[in-house]
Amino acid sequence: MAISRIHPLFLLLLLLLLLRAFALLPTQAAARGGHDLSDDGDHGSVSRNLLQDKPHITEEMTRGYMSNAELETAVHAFGSRCSNISRVYSIGKSVNDFPLLVIEISDKPRQREAEPAFKFIGNVHGDEPVGREVLMHLANWLCDNYLKDPLATLIVENMHLHILPTMNPDGFALRWRGNANNIDLNRDFPDQFFSVNNDINYRQPETRAIMNWVKQEHFTASASFHGGALVANYPWDGTKDTGKRYYGCPDDKTFRHMASVYSQSHYNMSLSKEFEGGITNGALWYPIYGGMQDWNYIHGGCFELTLEISDTKWPKASELSVIWEHNRMSMLNLLASLIKSGVHGRIFAADTGRPIPGSVTIKGIDSKVRASRTFGDYHRIIVPGEKYEVMASMEGFRPKSTRIVLEQEAVNLDFILEPDGADGQMKLLRNDYGCRCGSGMMFHVEEAHIWLYLLVLCVVLTLYLVFKRKTASRLLAYRYSPRRPVAV
Numbered sequence: 001m002a003i004s005r006i007h008p009l010f011l012l013l014l015l016l017l018l019l020r021a022f023a024l025l026p027t028q029a030a031a032r033g034g035h036d037l038s039d040d041g042d043h044g045s046v047s048r049n050l051l052q053d054k055p056h057i058t059e060e061m062t063r064g065y066m067s068n069a070e071l072e073t074a075v076h077a078f079g080s081r082c083s084n085i086s087r088v089y090s091i092g093k094s095v096n097d098f099p100l101l102v103i104e105i106s107d108k109p110r111q112r113e114a115e116p117a118f119k120f121i122g123n124v125h126g127d128e129p130v131g132r133e134v135l136m137h138l139a140n141w142l143c144d145n146y147l148k149d150p151l152a153t154l155i156v157e158n159m160h161l162h163i164l165p166t167m168n169p170d171g172f173a174l175r176w177r178g179n180a181n182n183i184d185l186n187r188d189f190p191d192q193f194f195s196v197n198n199d200i201n202y203r204q205p206e207t208r209a210i211m212n213w214v215k216q217e218h219f220t221a222s223a224s225f226h227g228g229a230l231v232a233n234y235p236w237d238g239t240k241d242t243g244k245r246y247y248g249c250p251d252d253k254t255f256r257h258m259a260s261v262y263s264q265s266h267y268n269m270s271l272s273k274e275f276e277g278g279i280t281n282g283a284l285w286y287p288i289y290g291g292m293q294d295w296n297y298i299h300g301g302c303f304e305l306t307l308e309i310s311d312t313k314w315p316k317a318s319e320l321s322v323i324w325e326h327n328r329m330s331m332l333n334l335l336a337s338l339i340k341s342g343v344h345g346r347i348f349a350a351d352t353g354r355p356i357p358g359s360v361t362i363k364g365i366d367s368k369v370r371a372s373r374t375f376g377d378y379h380r381i382i383v384p385g386e387k388y389e390v391m392a393s394m395e396g397f398r399p400k401s402t403r404i405v406l407e408q409e410a411v412n413l414d415f416i417l418e419p420d421g422a423d424g425q426m427k428l429l430r431n432d433y434g435c436r437c438g439s440g441m442m443f444h445v446e447e448a449h450i451w452l453y454l455l456v457l458c459v460v461l462t463l464y465l466v467f468k469r470k471t472a473s474r475l476l477a478y479r480y481s482p483r484r485p486v487a488v
Contacts, residue, residue: 057127057175057314064317065129066136068098068169074136075101075165082143085109085156091164092209095180098169100209103139105161114346114377116220116338119162119302120331121210124186124224124292126171126178130310130323131225135165137324138331151332158339162217167206167224179204186224187288189295193240197290210292214300218372220338220379221258221303222296227315229308230268231275232259237282237291237306247283249297250367257383258334259305265333267326282306301369303381305334341384343404345413347376347392358394358417363401384408396420 066074079088087109090099106113120138122131142161145152155161166172170180178184181204188207190197197203203211234255239247249255256279263270263278270278275285282288296304309327310319347358355376359368362382371378371392382388384406391401392415400418404411 061314061316062175064320065133068166068173071132071136071165071169072099072101075103078103078136078139078143082139085143085146086139091213092205094168094170094206095204096170096173100164100167100169100206102213103163103165105139105142105156105163106159107157109160112372112374113160114372114375115159116344116379117160117162117217118335118338119164119213119217119219119222121164121167121222121224121292123166123168123172124226125184125313126168126174126176128177128225128227128313129166129172130227130315130320132165132172133320134225134309134324134327134331135163137321138328139163141328151336154339155332155335159335161335162219167210179206186292187290189290189292190299191238191289191291192294192298193238194289211295211299214296214302218370219296219300219302220369221305221381223262223305223307223334224292226306226308227310227313229274230272230278230311231285231308232262232269232279233282233285233293233306233308234259234279235282235294235297235304237294238287238289239283242287242289243283244287245284246281248281249294250365251297251303251381252281253383254381255303255305258303258337258381261337262305262307262330262334265330269330297367301367338379338381339410341406341408341410342382343378343380343388343390343406343411343413345378345415347371347378347394347415347417349397350416350418356394356397356417358392358397358415360415361391361393363389363391382406392417 075088079086082105085105085107087104089102089104091102092100094100106115120131120135122135123129124131142152142156146156147153168179168185171178171185174180176182183204185204185206188197188204189211200208234252235249236247239245259279260270260277266278272278282291282293291306293304293306296302310323315323343360347356347360348354349356355371355374357371357373357376358378359370360378360380361368362380369378369380378392380390385408387403387405389401389403390413391399393399394417396419397417398420400415402413404413
């Protein structure tokens with residue numbers, strides 16, 4: 001049928017449908033979780049549900065632990081007592097509407113700086129509450145020893161530490177592993193091998209809060225606390241075929257170094273008879289899918305450890321002070337290692353002198369870390385005592401690399417990138433999304449947006465031409481009509 005004979009209402013309806021599809025596209029991309037993964041058959045239903053009954057936790061066992069209300073009071077009290085080096089904020093709420101409160105500790109807690117950021121998360125599983133108590137000990141120790149102890153001062157003045165004492169307050173109140181919906185939160189994140197958790201509509205509010213938090217902050221590294229063993233666990237947590245074996249990520253050497261820093265600083269973790277050196281690869285220990293640790297590394301560029309810090313899940317409250325002392329130097333040394341070692345710097349555009357959110361890669365390691373949008377700062381953790389070739393890159397700019405020797409001290413290395421031709425600035429604007437998801441997904445979404453813009457533009461032009469043609473036809477008909485009056 002000729003374009004001029006298409007009814008305008010039909011074209012208008014087509015336009016509305018296209019606009020609606022355009023509006024829904026980002027949501028659909030997010031629902032895919034940044035991956036196009038194959039169906040995992042029956043495995044998914046297992047990974048999302050708990051495999052154990054409710055543990056028997058008596059009132060005697062819980063005596064001496066802070067309740068959720070008491071923990072909330074303690075967090076706010078800390079914020080008031082140590083307001084010069086802290087702020088308290090919420091990243092969301094649990095299923096039962098309990099606030100997920102975070103303590104940020106820094107000498108400039110309300111400002112963004114070109115410094116590494118670290119997060120500690122406690123109480124991921126409701127029946128493993130040791131982390132929430134130990135993390136409050138850490139916060140208070142840093143406050144009490146700032147400007148008195150050199151390690152406390154180093155941490156407060158050179159990084160931003162974020163502490164979430166409890167990720168699962170509902171599970172703690174219910175005395176079970178999962179959240180209020182009985183979902184294991186450490187199986188609820190999008191997984192690189194199986195697609196079961198990619199539907200955002202089924203994701204738990206606590207999980208969504210963590211994911212949004214990681215996207216908003218520029219975390220360099222992190223660790224979550226668990227109970228039931230004594231070991232520092234590192235990626236990968238699973239394998240493609242669900243087999244139980246060692247399966248290292250691209251930064252395996254760096255992760256083993258981080259885990260060893262924690263283990264060897266611990267009172268007795270490194271003396272483990274079960275785990276050599278007190279560390280383990282997650283897939284070798286027991287594979288899990290939908291874990292928080294792997295998701296942080298893949299989607300946030302955040303190097304996360306899973307720390308098992310007590311042999312029993314719910315030890316007696318009388319043991320908490322001992323557990324804190326056994327883990328104190330491990331926590332402090334892990335934090336200090338981000339400042340004392342690695343490669344740190346900023347990326348600038350040569351033509352404007354402004355910072356740009358480029359990426360930094362290490363030759364021979366198939367991973368990258370992104371610089372922040374605000375300051376263009378990056379913080380790359382690598383094993384000290386070796387030679388590296390470091391490269392900075394960004395779309396629209398020519399990459400630049402340099403060789404360094406990383407001794408025991410950190411290396412400061414800035415990059416100034418030259419624009420890659422006249423379209424450099426255009427490419428910079430297209431890439432400045434702050435998206436920490438996979439780059440492939442980001443560019444597919446951008447390409448889809450461009451095609452939708454073109455489709456909408458074509459429809460609008462078609463409508464314009466149709467109406468213009470009809471209007472012209474009516475004018476001609478009117479002009480040459482025999483009934484048209486003629487001026488005398």
